Amino acid sequence: MPNIKSLIKKDLIINGEQIETEKYTTLYAPYSGEAIAEIASATGIETEQAITAAYKARETMASMPAWKRAEILETAAQLLKDRTEEASSIIALEAAKPLNTARQEVARTVETYKFAAEEAKRIHGETIPLDAARSGENKLAYTVREPIGVVGAITPFNFPMNLVAHKVGPAIASGNTIVLKPASQTPLSSFFIAELFEEAGLPAGVLNVITGSGRIVGDQLVTDERVSMITFTGSPAVGIGIRNKAGLKKVTLELGSNAAVIIDQHTALDQIASRCVTGAFSNQGQVCISLQRIYVHEKVYEEFVEKLIIETKKLVLGDPLCSETNISALISPEETKRALSWIKEAVKSGAKLVTGGEVEGTVLQPTILLEAGQSMKVSCQEVFAPIVIVNKVTTIEEAIEKVNDSRYGLQAGIYTNDVQTALTAADQLHVGGVMINDIPTFRVDHMPYGGVKESGTGREGLKYAIEEMTEMKLVVWSRQ
Numbered sequence: 001m002p003n004i005k006s007l008i009k010k011d012l013i014i015n016g017e018q019i020e021t022e023k024y025t026t027l028y029a030p031y032s033g034e035a036i037a038e039i040a041s042a043t044g045i046e047t048e049q050a051i052t053a054a055y056k057a058r059e060t061m062a063s064m065p066a067w068k069r070a071e072i073l074e075t076a077a078q079l080l081k082d083r084t085e086e087a088s089s090i091i092a093l094e095a096a097k098p099l100n101t102a103r104q105e106v107a108r109t110v111e112t113y114k115f116a117a118e119e120a121k122r123i124h125g126e127t128i129p130l131d132a133a134r135s136g137e138n139k140l141a142y143t144v145r146e147p148i149g150v151v152g153a154i155t156p157f158n159f160p161m162n163l164v165a166h167k168v169g170p171a172i173a174s175g176n177t178i179v180l181k182p183a184s185q186t187p188l189s190s191f192f193i194a195e196l197f198e199e200a201g202l203p204a205g206v207l208n209v210i211t212g213s214g215r216i217v218g219d220q221l222v223t224d225e226r227v228s229m230i231t232f233t234g235s236p237a238v239g240i241g242i243r244n245k246a247g248l249k250k251v252t253l254e255l256g257s258n259a260a261v262i263i264d265q266h267t268a269l270d271q272i273a274s275r276c277v278t279g280a281f282s283n284q285g286q287v288c289i290s291l292q293r294i295y296v297h298e299k300v301y302e303e304f305v306e307k308l309i310i311e312t313k314k315l316v317l318g319d320p321l322c323s324e325t326n327i328s329a330l331i332s333p334e335e336t337k338r339a340l341s342w343i344k345e346a347v348k349s350g351a352k353l354v355t356g357g358e359v360e361g362t363v364l365q366p367t368i369l370l371e372a373g374q375s376m377k378v379s380c381q382e383v384f385a386p387i388v389i390v391n392k393v394t395t396i397e398e399a400i401e402k403v404n405d406s407r408y409g410l411q412a413g414i415y416t417n418d419v420q421t422a423l424t425a426a427d428q429l430h431v432g433g434v435m436i437n438d439i440p441t442f443r444v445d446h447m448p449y450g451g452v453k454e455s456g457t458g459r460e461g462l463k464y465a466i467e468e469m470t471e472m473k474l475v476v477w478s479r480q
C-alpha cells in the first residue's frame with residue numbers, strides 16, 4: 001500500500017498556505033475503526049479568511065486566458081493519473097470504498113478534469129439577430145459568458161474525489177475561484193487534489209479547502225455576500241436548508257434519490273441480474289443513483305429473483321484495501337444501525353428477506369427484499385445502503401406509476417425489447433435522466449446530470465455546470 005503517513009495532520013488551505021486551527025478532529029477509517037488523521041476544524045474566522053482569499057483571487061482567474069486554465073486542468077489530471085494508486089488508497093481508507101471501485105473513481109476523476117480542460121476552450125455566447133424587432137434595426141448584438149466569481153462548493157462523502165472534481169473542474173474552467181468544504185468523513189481526498197492543483201500551477205487563493213462542521217462552514221458560505229454561488233451535493237434535508245437561506249445567490253443542488261429500474265418480459269435476464277447487482281451494491285449502495293427499487297414483469301419475476309440472488313451471493317465482503325473486496329463497511333456504525341432498522345421495519349410490515357440482512361464484523365451484507373410496500377422506508381426513502389427491493393408488476397404502465405410515486409426523481413432505467421414501451425417510458429418517467437436498457441446507476445461525467453423533485457435543481461456534467469457557473473452578458477452595438 002502506498003505511504004499515506006504524510007497525511008496524518010491536515011491543516012486548512014487558504015490562499016495557498018496551510019493554516020492551523022485551534023481544534024483538530026480525529027478521522028477514523030470506517031472499516032477498521034483506526035485513527036487515520038487529525039483534521040483541522042475551521043471556525044467562522046477561518047471560513048471568512050478563505051472567502052476573502054477567494055474573493056481577492058477573482059481578478060486573477062477572470063483575466064486568465066482559456067488556454068492557461070485548460071493547461072492547469074490538464075496538468076492536474078495528469079498528476080492525478082500518475083498517482084492513481086495513492087489516490088485510490090486514500091479514498092478506500094477514508095470512505096471504505098473497495099479499492100477497485102476507488103480506482104474506478106480516480107480514473108473517472110482524471111476524465112472529469114480532462115473534460116473540464118476541454119470545455120474551458122469553448123465557453124462562448126451567440127450573436128442575436130436584433131433586427132427581428134422593428135426597433136432593433138442597425139444594431140449588432142452578442143452575448144458573452146462571464147465567470148460568476150466565488151463559488152462555494154459543498155461535497156458529500158460517497159465520491160470524495162470525483163464529486164469534488166465536478167465542482168472544482170468547471171469552476172476553474174470558467175475562471176472562478178472556490179471555497180471547498182468537503183464532507184467531514186472524507187477530507188483527505190480534497191487535500192490531496194488541492195496539492196496537485198498547486199503543483200499544476202493554480203494561483204494561490206483560487207482553491208481554498210476548509211474542513212470542519214458542515215453547519216458552521218456551510219452557513220457562512222451560504223450567507224456571505226461575496227460568495228456568488230453555492231454548488232451543493234448531498235442529502236435533500238441539508239440541500240433544502242441551504243436553498244432556504246441562500247436568498248438571491250445562485251444555488252445548484254444535487255441531492256438524493258431512490259432510483260428504480262423496470263424489467264419487461266423477453267429481456268436478457270442473466271445480464272440484467274448481474275448489472276442490477278452492480279447498480280444496487282456498488283460502494284455499499286452509497287451512490288446517489290444506486291439501484292434501490294426493481295419492478296419486474298410478473299411473467300419473469302421468479303426467474304429474475306433467482307438470478308439476482310445467485311449474482312448477489314458472489315460478492316466478496318471485507319477490507320476495502322483488499323483488491324478482491326466488493327462490499328465493505330458503511331460510512332459509519334450509525335448508518336449500519338439505521339439500515340438494519342429499515343430492513344427490520346420492512347420485514348415486520350410484510351416484505352420477504354431472501355438474502356442478507358445481517359452484519360459481518362462492520363459490513364452489512366447485501367440485502368434483497370421482495371414485495372416491499374410503497375410506504376416502507378426501504379421503498380419511499382433513500383436507503384443509501386446495500387439494500388434493494390424487488391416487486392412484481394402486471395403491466396409496464398403500473399411499473400411507471402410506481403417509479404414515479406416518489407418524492408425523488410434523479411434517474412430511472414427500463415429494460416425492454418419493445419420500442420413503443422421504451423418511448424413511452426422515456427416520455428412518462430418523471431426524472432432527470434432515463435436509461436433505456438440499462439440501470440439508473442449509469443453515469444459518465446460529461447453527460448447532463450441532475451434531478452427533479454427532491455433530487456435537486458440544476459445540472460452537472462462539465463458543459464452544463466459551466467453554464468451554471470457563468471453569467472450571460474449581452475452587448476449591443478448601434479451603428480452610427
Ligand code: NAP
Nearest residue numbers: 155156157182183184214215218234235238254255256288
Ligand atoms: P450530507 O450529510 O448532506 O453532507 C453533504 C455535505 O454537506 C457535507 O460536506 C456536510 O458536511 C455538509 N453539511 C452538513 N450540514 C450542513 C449545513 N447545515 N449547511 C451546509 N453544509 C452542510 O450528505 P452525505 O451524507 O455526505 O452524502 C450523502 C447524500 O448525498 C445522499 O443523500 C446522496 O444521495 C447525496 N448525493 C447526491 C449526488 C447527486 O449528484 N445527486 C451525488 C452524491 C451524493 P459534514 O460532513 O461536515 O456534515
